[in-house]
Amino acid sequence: MDFQKAIALIDSCSKALISTHVRPDGDGCGCMRAMMDAMAGLGKQVCPLLLSPPASWYAGLFESAVPVLGNDISKQQLMDGAFEDCDLIILVDTNSMVQLPGLDLWLRKVRGQKPILVIDHHVTGDGLGDVQLVDPEAAATGEIVFGLFKAAGWPLTRPVVEAIFTAISTDTGWFRFGNADSRIFYAAAELINAGARPDVLYRRMYQSFSPSRLRLMVRMLEHLDLFEEGRIAIQYILRKDFDDTGASGADTENLIDECQRISTVETAVLLVELSDGRFRCSLRSKGEVDVRAIAQKYGGGGHILAAGVTLNGPLEAAKRLVLQDIKEQMSKQR
Ligand SMILES: [Mn+2]
Incomplete structure (x- = not known):
């Protein structure tokens, strides 16, 4: 140093x-x-x-x-x-x-x-x-x-x-x-x-949530999908969810960690719709998958256990892309 x-x-x-x-x-x-x-x-x-x-x-x-x-x-x-x-x-x-x-x-x-x-x-x-x-x-x-x-x-x-x-x-x-x-x-x-x-x-x-932020979290959890025997969790938040709850972009921070409480979940994804129609994709890993490698592939960055990248929409395309990359990484581990 x-x-x-x-x-x-x-x-x-x-x-x-x-x-x-x-x-x-x-x-x-x-x-x-x-x-x-x-x-x-x-x-x-x-x-x-x-x-x-x-x-x-x-x-x-x-x-x-x-x-x-x-x-x-x-x-x-x-x-x-x-x-x-x-x-x-x-x-x-x-x-x-x-x-x-x-x-x-x-x-x-x-x-x-x-x-x-x-x-x-x-x-x-x-x-x-x-x-x-x-x-x-x-x-x-x-x-x-x-x-x-x-x-x-x-x-x-x-x-x-x-x-x-x-x-x-x-x-x-x-x-x-x-x-x-x-x-x-x-x-x-x-x-x-x-x-x-x-x-x-x-x-x-x-312990400083606003009611809006808690309601945004509920929306996110309602959009939770599990894949590969529950090892991958993918969630999303749309512009509409912000409008309906009154929450702001900063309110999404750390929300991705919630689904990591599910025992089977190894890799978590949160897609947040941006005003231009793209999606901010946050990735978290409990160690099995190097999420930085996935983020880097599309111009993002971060750490092995926590990374982020901006992906093009629509939602289904972004979901499919990131799901496929996580599956690929998981198959390499076996
Ligand atoms: Mn830091």
């Missing part, structure tokens, strides 16, 4: 733009918050920017609402130099242009002029950083950010430890997924010793 290079880069900057991948999750938002506090503590100016609105249970991580590209700042303003005075760009929880829609064009423009620091744990990436803290073995980017804080000696305030705890706990499905190794439990213990309150955070992350 090039912690010292990252620390030197941060020390030498005066104003940093901090962002994360589109559809920001707990890891992305938590790492942003922690890095924002570190920078502020060093007397640096910080410009956080999100590429799509965060779910309400992550928005609370920030002291004030973070500007969203396309809503609060237009892509034109970005290209016209809205962040021209930033002398560092920090990207957390992604290293891929496809995960940075809207920001990508600007990044291509300023690359080489402004240094970029990438902190990420994904295997796939475009090598966007001039300095990169990338560890595919880390269960969450939060684990790397925690390492950076300790290496730099930055203060571990309660907001910081709770932001990092949020990052590592959400990316491990509250320490249930296969990536929840001993390293992450040690990190969790250290964060609790430093003041993180798991009960408070659990309530904020996992």
